[in-house]
Amino acid sequence: MDIIEKIGGTITEKGKAAADKAKELAAIANLKSQISTCEEVMKKNYLEIGKIYFEQYSDMPExxxxxxxxxxxxxxxxxxxxxxxxxxxxxx
CATH class of the missing domain: 1.20.5 (Single alpha-helices involved in coiled-coils or other helix-helix interfaces)
Structure with missing residues (x-):
């Protein structure tokens, strides 16, 4: 019975480690998604700044x-x- 308990304990530990790794990967994916969203917001605003600059100063640009x-x-x-x-x- 001792060997069966060890096998069960090992399976439980490996399952917990796999679940923890899955949670970690999900958290990383979520954070990367948030970074992408922030980068898109930045890109949109950079483009808007450029458009406004062009509209106002294209005849006499710096x-x-x-x-x-x-x-x-x-x-x-x-x-x-x-x-x-x-x-x-x-x-x-």
Whole structure:
């Protein structure tokens, strides 16, 4: 009977260790999910700051932002040109 008790005790210990590890992994996954949510909030706000800056200062951007503002303006012009081509194709 002693060997059966030892086996039972070992199984119980291993089961508890596995359950503890599962709880730990679940907690880590939950925390990583929260980090991802915070990063998404930050990204959204960084983009909003950039958009506001562009809208207010794109005609006279500070030197560190000149290249990006010009790239945005070029993209806006390209989009307008492409949209015009789409509109022309639709009217044929």
């Amino acid at each position: 030197p560190p932002f000149e290249k990006q503002c010009e790239a945005i303006k070029n993209s806006q012009r390209a989009i307008a040109d492409l949209q015009e081509k789409i509109d022309q194709l639709k009217t044929k």
